[in-house]
Amino acid sequence: MEHTMEACALDPALDVIVGKWKCSILFHLFHGTKRFSELQKGIPDITKKMLTSQLRELEEHDIIQRVVYPVVPPKVEYSLTEYGRTLEPVLSSIHQWGRSHAEHMRVRRSSLILEDTRQSL
Amino acid sequence: MEHTMEACALDPALDVIVGKWKCSILFHLFHGTKRFSELQKGIPDITKKMLTSQLRELEEHDIIQRVVYPVVPPKVEYSLTEYGRTLEPVLSSIHQWGRSHAEHMRVRRSSLILEDTRQSL
DNA sequence: CGGGATCCTATGCGATACTG
DNA sequence: CAGTATCGCATAGGATCCCG
DSSP states (O other): OTTTOOTTTTHHHHHHHOSTTHHHHHHHHHTOOEEHHHHHHHSTTOOHHHHHHHHHHHHHTTSEEEEEEOOSSOEEEEEEOTGGGGGHHHHHHHHHHHHHHHHHHHHHHHHHHHHHHHHTO | OTTTOOTTTTHHHHHHHOSTTHHHHHHHHTTOOEEHHHHHHHSTTOOHHHHHHHHHHHHHTTSEEEEEEOOSSOEEEEEEOTGGGGGHHHHHHHHHHHHHHHHHHHHHHHHHHHHHHHHTO
């Protein structure tokens, strides 16, 4: 870390994955190519506008590919780029820490409540 | 990834490290205990308000410790908790990907510009 | 079906001033 | 020194409607 991490060289990477729905989208695309409507179904609370904008941002960063089939009705498929797959170990690392963190905070809250209880007795 | 990453279990972890100044603060604290004013000097553009609020959030997540010395003038020291240090491999992973991503996008932009130039000839 | 355009709200963040 | 309080702006994100 000493030598590798400058003042905030994290930001460029975080830009790529931060966004209210980006990791949900990535989660689905890691499981294979999906149509716009499939993503909508998989992420029920997202609006078309947000789905579109988040997909565009991921596309700009070369994480995903957008393929338009010139048919009617329109058909658009999204998939990870080969480069996008290099994100997997990073996301996996974040994800695993997040899981243990949730547990850590759960345990911590319990013990803090216990302390409070003891003090109020 | 298949088995480990749910819809968006990334968010709890991202909450911890996302924030305009958090990674800068963490960067400094990974190098050792720092006083409030030292952090301010190390991060010239941050305001007291933001420094305070970001430190408070990191503290709530048990990433950093705040130690107040009852002296005058006041002295407050911030340091990573032992638990906070478990973030290091994660941050390092994000950071490294971010560096290579910056390079990837630089190269990509060059080649896109080349294509444009060719088309306009 | 896969968007775009418009309008609106909520939050993050900054600037400034005050305080024990 | 290490904060807090107040104000205000900019951006992220949501709701709704329209379109080829």
